[in-house]
Amino acid sequence: MAKYLRxxxxxxxxxxxxxxxxxxxxxxxxxxxxxxxxxxxxLTGKAIVPILAQANGRYYATFLDREYHIExxxxxxxxxxxxxxxxxxxxxxxxxxxxxxxxxxxxxSELFRQQMIQRVKEWVELAEERIGKSxxxxxxxxxxxxxxxxxxxIARSSYVVNPVGKVxxxxxxxxxxxxxYANPTPWHTPREWSEEEYYERIKTSASQLKQVNRAVFMIxxxxxxxxxxxxxxxxxxxxxxxxxxDVLRIPVGSTGVRRALQELQPLVSIHGHxxxxxxxxxxxxxxxxxxxxxxxxxxxxxxxxxxGKDKLDRSFRVQG
Amino acid sequence: xxKSVSSSGLFVxxxxxxxRDVSMTNALFFNIAAFVGTAVGWAVAFYALFPEWQGLxxxxxxxxxxxxxxxxxxxxxxxxxLTTSMPRSGGDYVFTSRIISPFWGWLESWTLVGSALTxxxxxxxxxxxxxxLTGILLGVAFPGNGFFSNAQNWFQDNTSKIIAGIVVMxxxxxxxxxxxxxxxxxxxxxxxxxxxxxxxSFFGAFSIDSNAMNTALPALHTSSSAIMxxxxxxxxxxxxPDFSFTGLIALAGLVSVVLFQFIGFQFSSYIAGEVxxxxxxxxxxxxxxxxxxxVFMNTLYIDVLGNHFGFNLTNAWGYLxxxxxxxxxxxxxxxxxxxxxxxxxxxxxLWLIVALGNITLNILLCPVYAIFLSRIxxxxxxxxxxxxxxxxxxxxxNAPLRVIVIAxxxxxxxxxxxxxxxxxxxxxxxxxxxxxxxxxxxGLNAILMPYRRPDxxxxxxxTRNFLGLPRLVWYGIVWLIFIIPVYLAAGVxxxxxxxxxxxxxxxxxxxxxxxxxxxxxxIVVGIIIYIVMKAVNLSNKIDTKMMFxxxxxx
Numbered sequence: 001m002a003k004y005l006r007x008x009x010x011x012x013x014x015x016x017x018x019x020x021x022x023x024x025x026x027x028x029x030x031x032x033x034x035x036x037x038x039x040x041x042x043l044t045g046k047a048i049v050p051i052l053a054q055a056n057g058r059y060y061a062t063f064l065d066r067e068y069h070i071e072x073x074x075x076x077x078x079x080x081x082x083x084x085x086x087x088x089x090x091x092x093x094x095x096x097x098x099x100x101x102x103x104x105x106x107x108x109s110e111l112f113r114q115q116m117i118q119r120v121k122e123w124v125e126l127a128e129e130r131i132g133k134s135x136x137x138x139x140x141x142x143x144x145x146x147x148x149x150x151x152x153x154i155a156r157s158s159y160v161v162n163p164v165g166k167v168x169x170x171x172x173x174x175x176x177x178x179x180x181y182a183n184p185t186p187w188h189t190p191r192e193w194s195e196e197e198y199y200e201r202i203k204t205s206a207s208q209l210k211q212v213n214r215a216v217f218m219i220x221x222x223x224x225x226x227x228x229x230x231x232x233x234x235x236x237x238x239x240x241x242x243x244x245x246d247v248l249r250i251p252v253g254s255t256g257v258r259r260a261l262q263e264l265q266p267l268v269s270i271h272g273h274x275x276x277x278x279x280x281x282x283x284x285x286x287x288x289x290x291x292x293x294x295x296x297x298x299x300x301x302x303x304x305x306x307x308g309k310d311k312l313d314r315s316f317r318v319q320g
Numbered sequence: 321x322x323k324s325v326s327s328s329g330l331f332v333x334x335x336x337x338x339x340r341d342v343s344m345t346n347a348l349f350f351n352i353a354a355f356v357g358t359a360v361g362w363a364v365a366f367y368a369l370f371p372e373w374q375g376l377x378x379x380x381x382x383x384x385x386x387x388x389x390x391x392x393x394x395x396x397x398x399x400x401x402l403t404t405s406m407p408r409s410g411g412d413y414v415f416t417s418r419i420i421s422p423f424w425g426w427l428e429s430w431t432l433v434g435s436a437l438t439x440x441x442x443x444x445x446x447x448x449x450x451x452x453l454t455g456i457l458l459g460v461a462f463p464g465n466g467f468f469s470n471a472q473n474w475f476q477d478n479t480s481k482i483i484a485g486i487v488v489m490x491x492x493x494x495x496x497x498x499x500x501x502x503x504x505x506x507x508x509x510x511x512x513x514x515x516x517x518x519x520x521s522f523f524g525a526f527s528i529d530s531n532a533m534n535t536a537l538p539a540l541h542t543s544s545s546a547i548m549x550x551x552x553x554x555x556x557x558x559x560x561p562d563f564s565f566t567g568l569i570a571l572a573g574l575v576s577v578v579l580f581q582f583i584g585f586q587f588s589s590y591i592a593g594e595v596x597x598x599x600x601x602x603x604x605x606x607x608x609x610x611x612x613x614x615v616f617m618n619t620l621y622i623d624v625l626g627n628h629f630g631f632n633l634t635n636a637w638g639y640l641x642x643x644x645x646x647x648x649x650x651x652x653x654x655x656x657x658x659x660x661x662x663x664x665x666x667x668x669x670l671w672l673i674v675a676l677g678n679i680t681l682n683i684l685l686c687p688v689y690a691i692f693l694s695r696i697x698x699x700x701x702x703x704x705x706x707x708x709x710x711x712x713x714x715x716x717x718n719a720p721l722r723v724i725v726i727a728x729x730x731x732x733x734x735x736x737x738x739x740x741x742x743x744x745x746x747x748x749x750x751x752x753x754x755x756x757x758x759x760x761x762x763g764l765n766a767i768l769m770p771y772r773r774p775d776x777x778x779x780x781x782x783t784r785n786f787l788g789l790p791r792l793v794w795y796g797i798v799w800l801i802f803i804i805p806v807y808l809a810a811g812v813x814x815x816x817x818x819x820x821x822x823x824x825x826x827x828x829x830x831x832x833x834x835x836x837x838x839x840x841x842x843i844v845v846g847i848i849i850y851i852v853m854k855a856v857n858l859s860n861k862i863d864t865k866m867m868f869x870x871x872x873x874x
Contacts (some may be wrong), residue, residue, distance in 0.1 A: 018873045019873075021873040021874060022871035022872070022873045023871075025871050025872055025873065025874075026869075026871050029871075031866060031869050031871065032866055033863075033866075047331060048331035049331075050331065064601075085873075091331075101331065108331060111331075112331075298779070298873075300871060304866065306861075313861075314860060314861060314862060316704065316862055316866075317702055318866055318869070319702070320869050320870055320871030
């Protein structure tokens with residue numbers, strides 16, 4: 001073994017294909033000289049951009065406040081790429097189907113599900129193609145925003161690993177356990193546990209570790225009031241609460257996660273979920289990371305950290 | 321793909337999301353607040369920094385501002401393009417460190433920080449002067465009031481200057497440490513107020529002519545002949561259009577003053593990491609919108625005021641002010657709200673609004689600078705060019721508070737330097753000189769980007785060719801053709817002349833060679849810091865190249 005194990009972590013890519021391709025290139029080009037890549041959840045996007053087929057063989061779409069009349073296939077593909085790059089899903093359709101989808105939330109949900117699963121499938125295949133033989137361990141964890149269907153796409157891969165529910169041996173000294181759920185959110189997303197349940201699940205999983213003090217915990221939601229979980233406070237309509245012209249910010253991390261980290265004291269815990277609160281902090285001897293996310297702006301944010309046998313040798317924030 | 325006017329919707333599902341706080345309006349007014357400064361009331365005072373003449377009824381200053389505005393359009397396009405491919409906070413530092421090298425990115429932004437700190441210092445000096453001028457205005461409006469009629473004698477001793485300076489710095493600090501969203505709301509609101517004052521001043525100037533101004537000068541305890549005589553005695557001579565080598569050197573100097581007035585129109589690029597929505601569009605409109613306003617303020621606005629208040633009069637008065645002569649009102653600049661109040665005492669409330677708008681933009685520039693400096697330092701710290709201590713974001717303000725406080729305190733140092741004989745004009749020139757790399761490197765970045773970083777270039781909005789070269793390269797070439805001769809003529813030539821005339825000892829004197837020695841000292845300190853931090857990072861086995869690496873998506 002080298003003197004340390006170099007890991008790279010990022011999170012909340014939210015279907016932003018350009019940012020994801022940057023990640024793959026960073027590994028392919030060995031930019032971060034990393035042996036382990038950890039994606040700490042939230043792989044899927046939040047919006048579909050309908051591209052309307054017109055009667056004359058042309059297409060019409062609106063994207064980022066700009067409206068397009070598309071005349072050629074090349075133009076359509078270019079627009080689809082732009083839409084995918086920022087984390088939306090392009091969907092070629094017609095006005096009739098749009099009207100149906102708007103009226104039928106179940107059909108809309110199913111469409112989202114298909115799009116999310118398809119994008120993750122493409123990502124997994126791209127990873128196999130570009131870095132499958134690199135020797136780098138590649139762990140892709142879903143997050144609370146992700147449909148359950150994406151797990152199956154990752155599970156099919158010969159290279160990409162979903163670490164949830166497993167004890168992963170990163171090397172001879174360091175094990176990792178992973179949790180894709182969040183504490184309850186106002187959006188009632190697909191993967192949420194109560195605080196008590198979260199605490200219990202972490203405790204149970206940690207009991208399988210040989211040496212928890214050398215372990216890595218990959219937990220999508222950051223610990224409560226850690227400085228890595230400061231987000232806008234929302235009102236009942238899910239709009240940010242504003243007082244005296246200021247968005248109020250509150251800690252939204254998990255108290256269950258915090259309690260578990262305080263008691264178990266792993267070497268490192270890595271998180272995502274709260275895009276606006278990147279940074280690193282300490283809970284006791286545990287160093288916690290949240291890379292934040294600007295994936296939809298095309299920026300790949302992450303942390304590189306080196307695990308020594310019993311300690312964190314170094315860590316630094318990177319963005320590309 | 322053609323644009324259309326109709327629209328269709330987006331399908332959105334509920335999920336947690338990212339919040340960015342800076343809108344296009346905020347970005348536009350951030351830019352405007354960064355450059356206008358004290359130009360609302362002082363506009364005509366800047367005429368006299370270099371020999372001034374009129375051609376076709378337009379001042380040399382306005383001609384140069386128009387030329388600078390055209391050139392700055394290309395600079396604006398460069399910033400918009402670079403921001404498009406690298407939409408993050410840090411501006412020039414990020415661009416140059418990724419396209420050319422981390423060292424040049426560091427040096428460029430380090431000298432920009434030095435330059436910006438001098439500008440904060442200059443604005444503190446001017447803020448105190450503006451308080452005094454507002455008092456004088458009220459003294460002219462109410463001649464019987466003993467308090468205001470003595471305003472020209474306020475802040476003459478160091479104690480009162482220090483107290484006033486501390487008060488101004490507290491106001492600057494109070495705005496600077498607001499939470500990000502509140503900060504931008506305050507900047508936007510105050511800028512709108514100041515723009516209203518610009519409108520009052522611009523249209524109000526039409527109610528004044530040079531005869532009325534001359535008649536009203538006794539209310540300011542002076543006369544036209546007294547000003548002209550004193551100015552002539554101090555060396556002032558009305559200029560004529562001169563396109564000889566000497567004349568062109570002088571025009572280049574004038575352009576450097578205009579550039580000083582323009583600094584900031586592109587500053588939204590430095591906070592691109594906080595801009596919400598379509599970053600490319602927001603930064604583009606904010607930069608171009610601010611540039612249009614900058615050109616207006618330095619062409620139409622200044623000449624309307626200059627012509628209506630008297631071109632020769634304002635030049636002579638300004639000359640006396642900048643050259644330490646016996647300027648009227650105990651050494652004040654030609655401040656148009658005071659002059660207008662002398663002409664129309666009954667209209668004092670309107671001119672008071674102009675004076676207050678002037679103070680507003682003057683003081684507001686400092687927190688805007690502090691914020692933009694903090695983003696540069698934040699980008700440095702993220703790349704470990706400075707200790708991470710600087711990058712810690714305060715939870716209450718969502719901003720790197722430590723840097724903001726340090727920036728204000730260092731700006732205050734330049735204010736304190738004036739107690740030891742450093743003139744505001746020297747401060748301006750020092751700032752302009754030190755900002756040389758900031759003006760030059762964007763042109764180099766634009767020219768080199770397609771070849772050094774084709775992956776980033778592909779993400780800009782200027783990839784199409786023109787005459788065999790990418791448009792972005794042409795923008796860089798046009799900009800460098802403009803800026804390099806200006807800097808050689810306005811920055812290097814005066815230093816050479818000063819040394820030739822007075823000997824090498826002048827080199828180390830701050831005032832006489834306009835701060836060249838201090839500029840070099842700042843550069844040397846910057847290089848030392850870079851080397852030390854590189855050594856520290858190496859000893860910690862941190863490869864900074866990783867942090868600088870812009871990743872190609874394909």
